[in-house]
Amino acid sequence: MIKVQNINKSIKHHTILNNISLSINPGICVGFVGPNGSGKTMLLKAICGFTAINDGEIWVEGKRILFSKKYIDNAGIIIEQPPFINYLTGMDNLSILANIQKKITKEDIVQTLKKVDLAQAKDKKVKEYSLGMKQRLRIAQAIMENPNILVLDEPFNGLDKKSVIEIQELLLDYKKNGVTILLTSHDDRQINYLCDLVYELNGGELVE
Numbered sequence: 001m002i003k004v005q006n007i008n009k010s011i012k013h014h015t016i017l018n019n020i021s022l023s024i025n026p027g028i029c030v031g032f033v034g035p036n037g038s039g040k041t042m043l044l045k046a047i048c049g050f051t052a053i054n055d056g057e058i059w060v061e062g063k064r065i066l067f068s069k070k071y072i073d074n075a076g077i078i079i080e081q082p083p084f085i086n087y088l089t090g091m092d093n094l095s096i097l098a099n100i101q102k103k104i105t106k107e108d109i110v111q112t113l114k115k116v117d118l119a120q121a122k123d124k125k126v127k128e129y130s131l132g133m134k135q136r137l138r139i140a141q142a143i144m145e146n147p148n149i150l151v152l153d154e155p156f157n158g159l160d161k162k163s164v165i166e167i168q169e170l171l172l173d174y175k176k177n178g179v180t181i182l183l184t185s186h187d188d189r190q191i192n193y194l195c196d197l198v199y200e201l202n203g204g205e206l207v208e
């Protein structure tokens, strides 16, 4: 369960998030939509504990999220660019990230790369990846440790039609297996296909 209670965030007197409250039951897919600059990314960052809020509370699976003290646990996250090392292979990049928590093996990573159709390219350097391949690698990074929660900011960016369909089906499978998914997208088709609940943000305010 994710609970956001009356959170506010402003930067230099500019309101970014305005008194936002919401609750998300486990195992559902929630979409966040709204114009550029409406606060979608900032809200996801706050839920992960990656940005400070001015007031309000955020609770995820019974733990209070506090910027720089308590981050979200057991979550696969795509927010902004992950720090891939361009001169290393896709496999090596994921291995370095997996080595932080040591939850999964090399074989698990290979299986994940298969799921996002990157098995053939696993030993290619990331600098040789196309935009869509890098995006699929970001998705692999988010799902590889079998998280309970997926926080995905624009996960379909740069993907061609076939990849969009494959990743949609992949996310649907995760949802069926009880994973809670929070995602943003500017494309209503993906939102309508995947989401059980959609929140619209406008000028930092939430409209359900």
Ligand SMILES: Nc1ncnc2c1ncn2[C@@H]1O[C@H](COP(=O)(O)OP(=O)(O)OP(=O)(O)O)[C@@H](O)[C@H]1O
Residues within 6 Å of the ligand: 011, 016, 034, 035, 036, 037, 038, 039, 040, 041, 042, 043
């Ligand atoms: N580091 C920052 N310093 C100051 N303002 C910021 C910073 N990051 C974001 N903002 C502002 O916060 C507001 C919300 O930005 P956010 O990135 O959350 O929008 P978004 O809804 O995700 O937009 P998009 O659809 O373009 O991704 C915008 O007005 C943006 O200019």
